[in-house]
Amino acid sequence: MHEFVQKRNEKLAPIVVANLKRHFFDAYSCATSAEAKILALSLIPAGSSVGWGGSMTLDALGIKDDLRAGDYRLFDRDLAKSPDERVELMRGALTADVFLMSSNAISADGQLVNIDGNGNRLAALIYGPKAVIVIAGMNKIEATLDLALERAQTVAAPINTGRFPGKSPCRTTGVCARCFSEDSVCATVAVTRFSKPANRVKVILINENLGF
Numbered sequence: 549m550h551e552f553v554q555k556r557n558e559k560l561a562p563i564v565v566a567n568l569k570r571h572f573f574d575a576y577s578c579a580t581s582a583e584a585k586i587l588a589l590s591l592i593p594a595g596s597s598v599g600w601g602g603s604m605t606l607d608a609l610g611i612k613d614d615l616r617a618g619d620y621r622l623f624d625r626d627l628a629k630s631p632d633e634r635v636e637l638m639r640g641a642l643t644a645d646v647f648l649m650s651s652n653a654i655s656a657d658g659q660l661v662n663i664d665g666n667g668n669r670l671a672a673l674i675y676g677p678k679a680v681i682v683i684a685g686m687n688k689i690e691a692t693l694d695l696a697l698e699r700a701q702t703v704a705a706p707i708n709t710g711r712f713p714g715k716s717p718c719r720t721t722g723v724c725a726r727c728f729s730e731d732s733v734c735a736t737v738a739v740t741r742f743s744k745p746a747n748r749v750k751v752i753l754i755n756e757n758l759g760f
């Protein structure tokens with residue numbers, strides 16, 4: 549990562565953490581992905597049931613392998629043997645003790661922005677799991693809520709289309725056409741203005757630029 553990006557992240561992270569805390573999120577900043585993974589695992593009590601949403605950040609951290617090797621009860625959608633089993637595991641994850649995900653964007657004043665096709669990730673973020681751990685690179689931080697909404701729609705969503713089959717316009721052009729295609733990964737947009745109850749949603753920022 550370029551040193552000036554690193555400097556920006558180091559200056560901005562404590563400000564965003566303070567603003568997230570002001571919005572009743574339990575918030576942290578870590579220098580590296582490795583630190584973030586250790587911190588996230590420390591926030592999950594042994595014996596907990598754990599689920600997760602689709603996330604390139606979680607994949608990059610490799611945290612699912614740590615969970616599989618640990619003392620947890622997993623709703624492991626990635627190891628489902630059939631589409632039906634995968635759906636059942638995704639539904640089960642909505643009742644997990646802990647749900648892991650990233651965020652499509654975060655405004656510097658401390659609000660989370662997410663867009664989902666199926667909606668399971670948003671459902672878990674909003675209600676169900678006792679705790680939600682959001683892990684996000686500092687590249688997800690935008691100066692305002694409007695810019696965070698724009699990032700989620702025009703940057704994160706077109707990238708996310710690559711994880712699903714279908715024919716939404718951004719798969720061809722790389723540009724969001726604000727489509728209403730039945731294959732769209734953008735059925736629901738959610739702004740999490742604050743954590744309710746307080747500290748149910750925990751946010752871990754990573755100063756490394758993960759690039760997605």
Ligand code: SF4
Nearest residue numbers: 705718724725727734
């Ligand atoms: S083109 Fe459609 S599926 Fe692609 S990012 Fe925009 S709204 Fe979402």
